[in-house]
Amino acid sequence: MRLGHANLDLLPSAIRRPAYDRSLITPGIVHLGLGAFHRAHQAVVIDDCLAAGSNSSVSSWGIVGASLRSPDTRDALAPQDHLYTVAVRAAEGTAHRVVGALLDSVVAREKPVALVERMADPAIRIVSLTVTEKGYCHTPQSGDLDERHADVVHDLNNLDAPRSAPGFIVAALARRRVLGIAPFTVLCCDNLAANGQTVQRIVTQFAALRSKELSQWIADTVTFPCTMVDRIVPETTNADRDAVATALGMRDAWPVMTEPFTQWVVEDRFAAGRPDLAAAGVELVSDVKPFELMKLRLLNASHSALAYLGYLAGYETIADTMQDPHFARLAAQMMEDAAVTLTMPEGTDLSAYRASLLKRFANPALHHRTWQIAMDGSQKLPQRLLGAMQDRLAKNLPIATHALAVAGWMRYVTASDEQGRTIDVRDPLAAELAALAREAGPVAERLAPALLGVTKVFGPLGGEPRLREAVTAALGRLYAEGARRAVETQISA
Template structure:
């Protein structure tokens, strides 16, 4: 995966100075330097078979790369139509590039650049909802996949149930042909296929939800039932929603990243994505309408994703969130910077250790090796994965990443001090003020509610922790558990008294190790 030598780069850049204002596109592919990998197939012969909702950086660095591999291997009917539910930024950037973009894979050894061609078209859902519904209702569409983040499902994370009072759900029930939400679009398209006698597409969630396939199926059934009980029953009986586990670190692309990639290409790419070498996709093999030959591109097809999903949520995502909140409070901008502090690296490992005893993995699973690989990936200095970015939408993430482990450990009679400190980090973060009194730009669906609670409680752990634990959309009934309340309140008091660095240093690991 080595990068080209410096002499080759200088030679290419010098010879292409006059072309520096070129834009990446089908027409400019043959002007790319030889070390840049490009689509190994005729894009004009590829038909779309997948509609993807939420065409952000993660999808373009993960699932779209897998499909690009399969198109290179000879598939012709699994191209992607990507839709943004709200913003037009992706379409504005990719449309002039014929939907081509660069994946820059960074490691300590250098950066590999690859052009991805599997996205054939982009749409903005709210600009033309009828067009997107028609695309999804087309019999050629056999899979509708999603990376819309936890909040895009319009559900209550603690229960996994549809939030029927969510503003977008209320709107979509009143305006079924002009929806705003992902459930609204999916059900509208399924209703049209049902009316036309067309078999349903498979709904493939690729988000970090607990039992994401079961969760999205339940949400769709509940939403459809509110539209029509018959439609709800049809979806329950006919629509497949396989569960998945996805894994690849994809930081937010910065202006400096765009400039570096464009310089490497010798032409402008307005919307590249930055990622790491590691990638993993585990999929429940349940596709009645057909699917790509995923295994050919390294996807692991299994009968039950649940153990792998729990492993990832409770080891990777939980430790990532813990590093994000506590690292941000300690003044670290990125995860890699946080990991240079041995105290935080040890704490991340402690989160994994405590979670490991709650997992039931298939025989032969190497949890110690997986944990070690995560620590190495977090420390990758070539990735600038901002703590602030990972800290977003914590109210949606805590139940799956941290609270489930805490419940299981308490059931086993084990302490929860490690995870309590991570939860306390979230509580301290959502007050909106850091340890130096500087404002924190808290991005969360219930940020206003959390800020109001923090303002009333003040920076007093004995008031703030119980008040936040009473937020039922995050903690549910678990928030009433006296063992949880005691552990989190104590951890928050230590965090407020000592600061993040000293609180992490004072932390002591549990006895069990992986």
């Protein structure tokens, strides 16, 4: 039996389900990037918003999800009325809930014109995104639109049938402007530095390539709130599907796995209204930046370090990696080093936050693969690692711990592990990085400068002598000692 609206009453009593009549809910949000993270984070919040209210304004905030490329999520969820299960895993057990906020889904590549029309519908007041860092067709180091990106070039030649997230946003806003429809809010939920401001810059730069007037209209009328999102969401495995089926007594083709912790901090700037996010636990603030940097530099940076170095050391998951006390101390040291670069609002307890991160990383029920976190590192390093390194250099503080993490990424993107086995590197720059690695060979003094010269990742910071020295030394230790020993050496220094 398959999960679906007609079967909700057959679920075991312990399974939480939508506490509202889904037939009364209409869409107010289009979400680009219908992946596991959105379904375990923002969609859960909207589900809580819908459950908290009963008036007509609350019932108009349902979600239409858009997969930009793959039909897999749509194909899995459409036959079950877009219901799906969120399995919250902790050491003491797993809690399940069925989420109903997602009303429909589309595949952008199949019907781009239809998605533009959906986004141009006056009922849609928010367009949110989780397309990952690489989905913005930008240069991570500068935060500017990459005008030579293949999808950008395509979209400028196919204005009404775009491929990229910026292309869809601009096409829909252009249509709303022509039709005299007020703009929607663009709500980025990805790990970009100053994500709202960055996406505003990318979108207005893209629009300017079409029309200066359109670009100015977007700058004047569209709001791009900054946000910080936090929840660990591993990829779903067949074993996970089987476990959820056992708990539900019916099949869910694409449940999502996650942890108990969740956080969403949002700048309260919405052009066309919003759900009652505060009622669902969202922190509405005037300035997100301190929280964003806190998460990027404490959680994401140490997560990446554990991913690259843990993978090289042979650990499959973050929890496995954290069982090694040297790696657990490495994560703690990275957080301690990064904390001195942060300026937080009064009352923020960074020590407690760091302790909570270490506990979350060690959650044995959460099978978050190091390989999964290692994806798209060229897009992630500037926000997660390089900013803190730059700030520590400015304070004349050592950067050896962060340098080891960067060296771990360099060793990883050579696409060959410590046993000579091929690494399946998933990164927009994978081919370019692999070519540089082949030319340099497994010699730190050649490989580190070659990769530091990739300006799309490192920008001018790649030429900083102290950074080059620290990263080259760390990469040399990885080649000479292996990841496990290099980590032990670093945390014992």
